[in-house]
Amino acid sequence: TIDSWSFYDEKILPQQRIRNYERYVQFLVQEFVPYIQKLHKTHRVAVAGASFGGYHAANFAFRFPDLVSHLFCLSGAFSIRNFMDGYSDDLVYFNCPREFVRNDEAWKYKHMHIVLSTSDQDICRDKNVEMAEILRIKGIDFWYDERKWIGHDWPLWR
Known part of the structure; x- marks a missing residue:
């Protein structure tokens, strides 16, 4: 997956992780x-994901x-800061919906x-509560x- 070539690859510098991820995002865009728009004669697409896939879906949608017409984010996260080892630049910022949506x-x-789904025992619950509050505000x-x-x-x- 893209994660093994970007965020999960601790053998490369954070700058390279975010650049690798950005290449993937630009391929999608x-x-x-x-291709999907042409194939299905539609302007917008729906995106969905669970766990870190929820992050990817939310990041793309925001x-x-x-x-994007619909976002289904199941137990997602909304920041990649914990994968960046303290490194920060515009690419990192614009891949952290928790940050840029707040300022957009x-x-x-x-x-x-938009659907944000979690549970009371989900390790990502607090992240979803925070994102819900950002959207509400x-x-x-x-x-x-x-x-x-x-x-x-x-x-x-499921």
């Missing part, structure tokens, strides 16, 4: 999404809201159908779903 204009996201509509007695695992996401 410049090649993959246009970075490129003009391309809300109108960009008003058309999007900005006046961006979303659906927050918090289940009971389930951990960060497949039974929560």
Whole structure:
């Protein structure tokens, strides 16, 4: 996966991790999404993911809201700072929805159908609560779903 060539690869410098990830993101924007748009005759796509896939879905949706109609983020995270070993630049910032959405204009996201899903025992619960609060303060509509007695695992996401 892209994660093994970027965020999870501790053998390379953080600068290279974020550059590798950005190449993947640009592939999605410049090649993959246009292919889907043409194939299905649609302007916007839906994105979804669970766990770190939830991060990827949320990051893509919030970075490129003009391309996304629906976001389903299941037990996602909203920052990559813990993979950057203290390194920071614009690429890191713009791949941390927790940060850039807080400082962005809300109108960009008003058309999007957003679902944040977690559980009371999910290791990402606090991250989802924080993102929900950011969206609420900005006046961006979303659906927050918090289940009971389930951990960060497949039974929560199916």
